[in-house]
Amino acid sequence: MNLYWAVFAMLLSDFFPENSHGCHVYVTIGRKRRDASADKQELRDYFTACMDDLAPSNTLDWRSNVDFTVLDTVWFDATLSTSCGSSGTATCWKNGLTAYAVPSYALTQAQTCVDHYDYDYGQDPPQNRYARKRRKRSREASQSTFGSALKTNLYALCLRRSVQFDEKRAKPDYYKMITFVEELLLPRSGGRRGTPWQIKFVDITLSSSPLKRPIETCGRRHFPQVFFCPSLAFLEIRFILSCTSAYNIGSTCSVRCARDKKLFGPSNTTCKRSGSNNYWSPSLKRTYCFAKG
Incomplete structure (x- = not known):
């Protein structure tokens, strides 16, 4: 047994x-x-x-x-x-x-x-x-x-x-x-x-x-x-605006003037993040269009 x-x-x-x-x-x-x-x-x-x-x-x-x-x-x-x-x-x-x-x-x-x-x-x-x-x-x-x-x-x-x-x-x-x-x-x-x-x-x-x-x-x-940079839609009044990826982080937006005007200042800016802040660099506040003389 x-x-x-x-x-x-x-x-x-x-x-x-x-x-x-x-x-x-x-x-x-x-x-x-x-x-x-x-x-x-x-x-x-x-x-x-x-x-x-x-x-x-x-x-x-x-x-x-x-x-x-x-x-x-x-x-x-x-x-x-x-x-x-x-x-x-x-x-x-x-x-x-x-x-x-x-x-x-x-x-x-x-x-x-x-x-x-x-x-x-x-x-x-x-x-x-x-x-x-x-x-x-x-x-x-x-x-x-x-x-x-x-x-x-x-x-x-x-x-x-x-x-x-x-x-x-x-x-x-x-x-x-x-x-x-x-x-x-x-x-x-x-x-x-x-x-x-x-x-x-x-x-x-x-x-x-x-x-x-x-x-x-x-x-x-x-x-x-948190995910986007501030809107740049206000620039469309003065410039022709185009962006690589809308207002997402890493997107680059460029501006150009109408054919009869000349651009003065930075022509493009990139959406960046630093800590908790999203911002465009460089700033386009001093970018203008002038009539060609």
Whole structure:
């Protein structure tokens, strides 16, 4: 009888082997390693529960923010070799926050969560101290109350209406995700205003993410002063105006006079950004048309 159970146990262990790799334990079925998406789902669930427990917040929705940073950001997905090296994805998440986030009490808990994750999933069998603390989340985004930041609420509403996610992914609370990007990610440099958060939101989002185009489109719609230089339409009264890319950053606009007049001053200007300011350089205020003498 003992021999029977020994053979049965050997067959069972051969069919359900466990392979330890770094701080993760991967379960293989039929000798096939599970795909990376399962590993990311495990990471997202664990960190959401951990951050909810260690750094609860009324203004930050950790499910939305962990999902965004793990699934949609350039620094997590496209810079694994530089931000993470040979470390696991949990350390990558912490390294991304360390490199990009404003130091705060809430985000310092990320290090603790990494330590817990490394320990729990380094065990055999793996443990999950936060499994019982996970909360079931509605697939519909929670409604944000309209406060003084009306444009930000409209921006969040625009994203909610524009983004279609896979059924497996819960819809984020966009307002709280925007708060996360605005207040905690990519801090100001030297105490001065840096690049506006609306631009940062676009820059750190993967081009393959379903959020990329809506973030830029909704941003341009509700914060045009951030994405464009001031209009030069008033110059059309005095000049013939042509621009390479409308009033977008990097666009060059040139002016010329009618055939019977001569241009005096700079003939073209470029839309540039410095910190939070968009401006035309050089200025065309001293450009005029004179009658040919």
